[in-house]
Amino acid sequence: MEQPLLEVKNLTCxxxxxxxxxxxxxxxxxGQLSGLVGPSGSGKSTLMKAILGLIHPWAGEIWFRGKRLQPGTSPPRVGYVPQVETVDWNFPVTAEEVVMMGRYQKQRMLPWASRGDRTAARELLNRVGVAHIARQPIGELSGGQQQRVFLARALVGEPEIVLLDEPTSSSDLQVQHELLHLLADLNQQGLTILLSTHDLNSVATHLPWVVCFNHGLICQGQPLDIFTPANLERTFGAQMVVFHQEDRILIASGGTSLRHQMQRNLPPSLLQGKSKSA
Incomplete structure (x- = not known):
């Protein structure tokens, strides 16, 4: 039986x-690509911070590659992309310098960046598609560019797993899709990814595994199996309408009247398939 890369056991925070x-x-x-979904304040960020060793759990254990981590200790090869709201975008650093910060976590004698640091930063910026903005101040970048820069920062330490906390929360639909496609590509290259979000439709479209969370684990599995009105109401505390067509899912909040409105406004190609709300 395959051993988990990361395992949380009876964790209380x-x-x-x-x-x-x-x-x-x-x-x-x-190699897993998972979405951690739940409402704001449900504990998603707290769970990630506990995994990262940023807070001490009250009880329970965290294991990485079959070894128990000491409380307050981060897994040895983990990357982290924080919520955009927690970043000071006015801090005077360039995109390249932000990425190099991920190298400073390693033990080193010199306090300044080496040629290898700069090379690694530029390679990662190119890998995530924003090499052209390497010298631009971080505060002048678009939201999508900022997310890619922080993803490059998370990758520069060559992690085995990356945690992303609400990476699409303040992005428009195009940026969301671009970032999720990029994460899927990185996952195909072997990177294990866990991202938290409350954007159900993006998860349903792009992620093969979903964990529903609200002050505890509600359920987990493939979106087609997990995204049911009952599970979503347990997770979000509100009624949800779920439409299915083959392997496509569309989710919205509301009751019968909203369903009728959606049926009037949805493309005919989606409505031709079998839909269900239970």
Whole structure:
């Protein structure tokens, strides 16, 4: 039986004596591309921070490659893309310098960037499709470019797994699709990826595995199996309408009246297939 690359066992976390989630068990396997979905405030970011060693769990264990991590310790080869809201975009650094920050995590004698650091940064910026903005200040970049720069920063340490916290939260649809296609390409090259999001339709379209989370693990599996009105209501606390056509899924909030409105507005090609809301 395959051993998980990353395993969370009976994990409980909280702040100021108030639990965020309790007894969470989750396994991520090598080469997996997974979406962690749930409403804002459901504990998705807390779970990621616990995995990264940024907060100490109240109870439970985190294992990486079959070895238990000490509380507050990050897995040895993990990359992280934080929420855009947590970044100071006015800080005076270029895109290339942001990527090189990922190299500074390694033990080194000199406090400045080496030629190898700069070469690695430029190669990663090229890999994620933004080599042309290497010398531009980070605050002058578009939202999509900023996300790619921070993805390059996460990749520069040659991680085995990358965690992305709401990477598409402030992006338009085109940027979302471009980033998710890029992540799929990186996954095809062997990178294990876990990203948190509340954008259900992007997950349904692009990701092969989904974990529904709301102060604990609700369910997990392939989107076609997991995205049902019952599971989504347990996760988001609201009624959802789910349309299926072969391997395509469309999800929206609302009840019967919204369903009728969607049926009037959806393309005929989607409505010709079998739809269901239960």
């Amino acid at each position: 909280g702040y100021q004596n108030k639990p965020v989630f309790t007894q969470v068990n989750l396994s991520l396997y090598r």
